[in-house]
Each structure stands twice: as C-alpha cells, then as structure tokens.
C-alpha cells in the first residue's frame with residue numbers, strides 16, 4: 001500500500017508530492033485500522049506494524065524531516 005501511494009499504481013498517480021513519508025504512513029495506518037475495525041477482529045492481528053494506533057508513524061522512521 002505504501003509503495004502504491006508513493007510511486008503510484010496504474011491509474012493512480014504518486015502522492016509523494018502531496019504527502020510526505022510520514023503522512024503517507026499515517027494514511028496507510030489509518031486504512032489498516034479501519035479495515036481491522038470493519039472485520040470485527042482484534043486490532044492487534046492485522047496492524048502489527050502499527051505499534052501506535054494514534055496515527056503516529058513508526059518510531060524508527062528516520063526520514064521524518066526529509067521532504
């Protein structure tokens with residue numbers, strides 16, 4: 001998902017110029033959280049990479065300041 005939003009996919013163009021890396025991850029995390037909610041399962045199962053559910057990107061994102 002992150003790749004698709006960063007580089008675009010077929011008809012959908014890249015969003016890298018409108019959303020920085022942190023913002024793109026925030027959108028992906030938001031979508032994954034909504035998907036987990038819709039499934040009715042525990043949020044933990046499908047959002048392993050989303051350690052924080054607050055929309056905060058992964059702490060090890062060292063490129064936060066970039067772009």
Ligand code: HEM
Nearest residue numbers: 001002003004005008009010011012013015019027028031
């Ligand atoms: C920030 C907002 C958006 C996010 C996070 C997003 C995310 C995604 C992702 C993850 C995919 C890949 C789905 C897959 O691999 O099956 C995708 C595909 C697609 N998106 Fe978006 N999208 C966004 C905005 C938009 C907008 C505004 C449009 C239309 C103007 C759009 C049109 C499409 C289309 C047509 C595809 C299918 C591409 C293909 O495989 O042929 N997206 N989007």
